[in-house]
Amino acid sequence: MKKYLFISVFIFLLIPQKKAYCQQYKPRVIVTTDGEADDRASMVRFLLTSNEFEVEGIINSSSQFHWVGGEGWHAFHPVTWVKDFIELYEKVYGNLILHDPNFPKPEYLLRKWKVGNIDGIGEDDIRTEGAALITQVLLDDDPRPVWIQAWGGCNTISRALKNIQEDHPEKMEEVAAKIRLFLIWEQDKTYQEYIRPNWEHFNIPTIISDQFDCMAYIWPKVLPEEVKTFFEADWMTKNILKGHGLLCDVYENNQGAFNAEGDTPSFLYNVPNGLRSMESPKNGGWGGRYVKVRHNVWMDPLPDSTYKRPTEQWGFHNSWSKKMEHDTDPEKVKIRTNYFKPMWRWLDDVQNDFAARADWCVMDYASANHHPIVRLENKSLNIKAKAGSKIKLDASLSIDPDGDALSFKWWHYNEADTYTGKDIQSSNSAKAKIIVPKDAKPGETIHLICEVSDSGTPRLTRYQRIILDVIQ
Incomplete structure (x- = not known):
């Protein structure tokens, strides 16, 4: 650990503070994504926030919603969308590094892009390049935590952990000590069927989020009025969609308004903004606030005493968010608003952060805000x-x-x-x-x-x- 701290301090001394806000170390993160429209929107923000992270992997995976062979809404977006987005990031990279030289080089990100398990819902039998990359990172000599985000299903993560259990069973406890999981629901059964019985007892810090949904498709129904302003067409068009470069040009929207970024909280949690959320899910921060439910697994606080915690897969079919989505009774709306408060209380700052990063794509240092x-x-x-x-x-x-x-x-x-x-x-x-x-x-x-x-x-x-x- 000392050598990494020394390197970060050395880098800090070399870079003028005016042009970089540095932290002791950048969190190591791996993204797995099923490529849904809201994933693609989240990816634009992720790439514009990548100066805050050490990106160890961007990996196509599947989910119960999208997989190769799925039809209609369940159809799988061609995996090359990740490559396409990184190439658009390359178009604005030269401007981004005027604002922070810590933005990763596009060619580095392309090396970190791999295809994982995509051939079915919860398919985790095939040894894929994406799973192999996760395995490699978890087995490396760097002792720092690795924050693995499941924007879709857990199946590629599951396959990587199977690789370790099958090939290096003696290292499971050591590897588990490095893993941090942030799951946007459980979007297939692999967490319950493989990860939970084989790895959960190692006390891997694991967040299974439902409150993320206030940044997904239901935001117009559940966000307070004072927060909605930052998601409506006037704000989004002015600050993100118009005149902010080629990467922002492909940001998926709903007639100029925010559409959905349900996966974004998983990496907002890792932004080193001073809230110390990575120290414990109970602290609360841009990625929400959670309570421990078993081992080291954390879920959303109960909306009220009438709600019960899931004992099985936590997702669309039993989500508290979905249960409350259509509430109109004033008392129930109040409960719902309070339920999402751990996330929406920060969203004006989160959106302004996004707007600044969009500006960095096209403005020089003196013209933009930092x-x-x-x-x-x-x-x-x-x-x-x-x-x-x-x-x-x-x-x-x-x-x-x-x-x-x-x-x-x-x-x-x-x-x-x-x-x-x-x-x-x-x-x-x-x-x-x-x-x-x-x-x-x-x-x-x-x-x-x-x-x-x-x-x-x-x-x-x-x-x-x-x-x-x-x-x-």
């Missing part, structure tokens, strides 16, 4: 404190690479707490004084978010999270 850099006076992001004590928080060292004025907000993310008392009052100053609630008990945690936004266009926001650990 994310603020949040710097805290506090040396530790985990602070031990007694109930009733006072904590001073200071983000005044934060800077903006474009010289824009910054606005600040400190707020209490109480849904992520184990403390269940009253909210701590927010502050709109760079400096804040927090009194730890007197009723906080030893062992409880309190999550405080520092939100820093610039005054540029589009308005960009980055964060930092302080976790208070209450002590005796």
